[in-house]
Amino acid sequence: MERYVGKSIFNGIAIGKLYFYAKEEQQVRRSKTKDVKTELERYEAAKQQAIAELTTLYEKAVKEVGEVNAEIFNVHIMMLEDDDYNDSIHNIIEKQELNAEFAVATTADNFYEMFSTMEDEYFKARAFDIKDISERVIKILGGASTGSDIGSDPVIVAATELAPSETVQMDKEKLIAFVTEIGSSNSHTAILARTMNIPALIGIQVQESWNGKMAIVDGNNGVLYIEPEEAVLQDFQRKKEAEEKNRELLLQLKGKENVTLSGQTIKLYANIGNTSDLASVMKNDAGGIGLLRSEFLYLETDHLPTEEEQFQVYKQVAETMAGKKVIIRTLDIGADKQVEYLNLGKEDNPAMGYRAIRICLTQVDIFKTQLKAILRASAYGNIAIMYPMIISVEEVHKIKRIVEEVKAELSELGIAYGQVEQGIMIETPAAAVISDLLAKEVDFFSIGTNDLTQYTLAIDRQNSKLDSINNPHHEAVLRLIELVVKNAHKEGIWAGICGELGADTTLTKRFLEMGVDELSVSPSRILPVRKVIRETK
Numbered sequence: 001m002e003r004y005v006g007k008s009i010f011n012g013i014a015i016g017k018l019y020f021y022a023k024e025e026q027q028v029r030r031s032k033t034k035d036v037k038t039e040l041e042r043y044e045a046a047k048q049q050a051i052a053e054l055t056t057l058y059e060k061a062v063k064e065v066g067e068v069n070a071e072i073f074n075v076h077i078m079m080l081e082d083d084d085y086n087d088s089i090h091n092i093i094e095k096q097e098l099n100a101e102f103a104v105a106t107t108a109d110n111f112y113e114m115f116s117t118m119e120d121e122y123f124k125a126r127a128f129d130i131k132d133i134s135e136r137v138i139k140i141l142g143g144a145s146t147g148s149d150i151g152s153d154p155v156i157v158a159a160t161e162l163a164p165s166e167t168v169q170m171d172k173e174k175l176i177a178f179v180t181e182i183g184s185s186n187s188h189t190a191i192l193a194r195t196m197n198i199p200a201l202i203g204i205q206v207q208e209s210w211n212g213k214m215a216i217v218d219g220n221n222g223v224l225y226i227e228p229e230e231a232v233l234q235d236f237q238r239k240k241e242a243e244e245k246n247r248e249l250l251l252q253l254k255g256k257e258n259v260t261l262s263g264q265t266i267k268l269y270a271n272i273g274n275t276s277d278l279a280s281v282m283k284n285d286a287g288g289i290g291l292l293r294s295e296f297l298y299l300e301t302d303h304l305p306t307e308e309e310q311f312q313v314y315k316q317v318a319e320t321m322a323g324k325k326v327i328i329r330t331l332d333i334g335a336d337k338q339v340e341y342l343n344l345g346k347e348d349n350p351a352m353g354y355r356a357i358r359i360c361l362t363q364v365d366i367f368k369t370q371l372k373a374i375l376r377a378s379a380y381g382n383i384a385i386m387y388p389m390i391i392s393v394e395e396v397h398k399i400k401r402i403v404e405e406v407k408a409e410l411s412e413l414g415i416a417y418g419q420v421e422q423g424i425m426i427e428t429p430a431a432a433v434i435s436d437l438l439a440k441e442v443d444f445f446s447i448g449t450n451d452l453t454q455y456t457l458a459i460d461r462q463n464s465k466l467d468s469i470n471n472p473h474h475e476a477v478l479r480l481i482e483l484v485v486k487n488a489h490k491e492g493i494w495a496g497i498c499g500e501l502g503a504d505t506t507l508t509k510r511f512l513e514m515g516v517d518e519l520s521v522s523p524s525r526i527l528p529v530r531k532v533i534r535e536t537k
């Protein structure tokens, strides 16, 4: 078995034979002509045929991947009609008395050179398009076929690079994944792969000798397995089946309400740990983001992320969610999540140590920077803030004072911010027990059952030796959840669950009976939970 790691541009799993797609090398000969007029006519005829082919491709692409993604073929037509491009070809034929193929190839090389050295990513991408359209014209001039034959069986197409026109011409029934060496996440081929819903990897040095070999494309992790071992194959077959089930669920449940048979509704939001999860949030039809674990911003760098760096990310999430709620949890670093630059020091009991809100309330500058970034982003969507690891009313008072200070600083600078709901995570037994008092102070509760379970049962969630006694269904945990929901409702605020337990479908009925208002689960669990809600009486 060989294993290659690349970059995933669309997730999912494909298992099948590889088809090495080799571009036919265009051998363009340079030949002198005495008949310039005929060469010009040959070029014009080939160009017209290319335009006709691209028009057909555009129509095919509109049906397969929608108008927006098909637009690239209109761009190609415009490029073929571009005056500079045509002048250059005409000029070479006329002045140098050369054949049409050579004039097109030389023009393509020159334009490719020019576009590929441009700073602007848009123009850089056009370099590849110039090559693509010119190759089509040259093929037509030589009388070769311009199709993209990938054989008659379903295959994973491996190629050094693929032009959008090649991708669209491939038989979609036969195409189960792409693996290419060159390409970018924003290339048109990537967009087409995403729209076609098939896994795709880039950045893998493909080899002709792979042709016909069995392979697995793991688009979830960006890995290609060639001739996989039996155990790996079986593992991926299981995962693929689970994905297919989820896809079926999607067809049945996308756009449907989270409503029980008796008419009770509950909100179903997604937990995310990075902006790369957003696609999955949309795909799985989440009603909002119930927990954005902001730590990734701090863990992925070697310095404290600046206000601007954070603002850009929060703004992107708010804009992408387009008015749906996005609950950003403030920094929850410490315990198992350590960063060197904070010099937190070693602790005997880090889970109960200097972490989360405890850091924010002592290193207030760090907290204020994050709050400013979140508040600024709140002008671009429906953002709420929640605070982790709360144990007392005093902490909430301190937080509220700091938030007011930050708002005042922003107002003074004339910087806009929206209305933000403020809530707390209930993940310590202390917070659960005094939830009646805390409910008077905040807009919502989100129960973090992962930590609540660890602290209630005194079981370290990182310690695998304790797995057999770590029972998240423990009545103590469930009673605390019930108490928290009751206390929230008494004060007229809402309560949700964002720990893993929220996705446990054996408890969905019980949570509905408790009156839980929201469940925030990992994106792939949205639809299975929706299914159970809709089947509950």
Ligand code: PEP
Residues within 6 Å of the ligand: 291, 293, 332, 427, 447, 448, 449, 450, 451, 452, 498, 499, 500
């Ligand atoms: C929790 O504790 O349940 C929770 C959602 O937070 P995290 O898992 O990030 O600690």
Ligand code: MG
Residues within 6 Å of the ligand: 388, 427, 448, 450, 451
């Ligand atoms: Mg937690």
